[in-house]
Amino acid sequence: MSVAAIETEQLRKVFGDRAAVIGLTLQVAQGEVFGFLGPNGAGKTTSMKMLLGLVSPTSGRASLLGAPIGDRATLARVGFLPEHFRFQEWLTASEFLDLHGELLGMEKHALKARRDELLERVGLSTFRSKLLRTFSKGMLQRIGLAQALLNHPALVFLDEPTSGLDPVGRRLVRDVIYELREEGTCVFLNSHLLSEIEVTCDRVAFIRHGEVVRILDLASLDQNQSVVTIRAAGLTPEMISGMGRWGENIQPNGEHVTLTVHNEAHVAEINRYLVAQGADVFAITPVRKSLEDIFIETVGKDGGL
């Protein structure tokens, strides 16, 4: 079994008398795309900074790719795009990537090739000689993303990578994350944008007050889609109770009936049954429980304040 990409045990950070992270215990496998979800101030960024050695933990333990946090050799295999990405605005796009590649200790020719490849990938090739001072927020986010990928990292931290991006930019980030997953790179993603998390992540952790309150496997979320809504005219109380053979938790509401089925095949049988009984079935729709519903359910409507 390979080592975990990220492993933390009771990681804790206290600033003065305020605990930003109470006790983070977490395991992320290599190659996994992991979403880190929580309301503002839940300790997401502080957690990420502790893992990267920018903030020292008050107590607890953590390792990246098998080595304790702060290990320099490991950082050469890690990428990081900070939130509200700021930059050396007096550098051009390619100089900026060169600087970060040199800090990573990359060999000159490999760096040059990788730099050009990434400028192309994030759509900034034509702006390579422009000073970052002249870049828009979205362009900066793109060059920041390129910076995080210079070293073909085994583990990438992205802190709100889509904030400030237009739909095209957001699509780019999503595609890059898909590519990283293909290449077997582990992505640790902080985001508020639940729809982004929903389509990119394998697993998500819900964090509140600096603690993991729930870990959810998004693949299993899809398989559990078993709630359906039926819209039909001419439904009789007999028909409604008759549907109890295939489903449970039946909630009639005028023309609509919502129920939970145990098996997808039962949906077809319910349809046949209702038609045979003389009802006019207009639609049968699976009800998706969105990540947003689960988020609110988990962290509470107060957002954990």
Next chain:
Amino acid sequence: MKKIWVVARMTFREAIRRRIVLTGLILGILFLIVFSIGFRMISAAILAEASEQDSALTRIWQNESSNFLLLAGLYAVAFLSVAMGALLSADTLAGEISSGTIQTILAKPLRRSDVVLGKWLGFAGLLGLYSLLMAGGTVLSVFLLSGYTPPNLLTGLSLIYLEALLVMTLSLACSSAMPALATGATVFGLYGLAFIGGWIEQIGAIFRNQTAVQVGIVTSLFIPTEALWRRATFEMQSPLANALQMTPFSTLSVPSALMIIYAVIYLVIALVAAIHTFQHRDI
């Protein structure tokens, strides 16, 4: 070691791109032009005054006035170099921490001490160039206009450079712990303290007041900038002026060689403090 060099180059490039080098160069040249014009006019006036006396005396007059004017020019240069040192590094760590640019750098495989040492090296190089332009230019224009060179030139200029380096290093250390404005206030506050302490020391020495001299020495322990300048003038002043003890650059209470060693140790401690504070800081 290689990473230190990368950071030093980045620091240098930043100064060039942000037009700090260009501004320093233009204003520096302006300074040298004004100084040269002033030097020429004052020398001519002194010569005219002295021309009726015999030529040996004229020669002495000329040398003494050149020495005096040169030291006046270097006095301004030393202050400008100190200010440059403080300004260059006051916002560097503090500013990059608050803007967040430091985050992607520190998440790379390098020591935090590499960042501090790299920046220090970059600033030391910039200050060296600045001091060389300003002090070298001042000395050169005096030489070209009058043929005069002061004694112990290299020692004197090195001490002025050391003074600027010291302030820059202290400013870097403060910048690793506090915001730029607080850094500036601290560094210039200490500089002012040493400045006034230096004058108390010199005036006290005239009246042979030992307590006043000790006040000066104690303030020099807070920051030995004034002591370094006093020593630099003592080295470069003409032997006659030193003996007569009559000009503002005459030094009655000469800072000892021990004070120079103290200044070097002070600088090293400030650099170590900068590294230590930065290493333990949450970013």
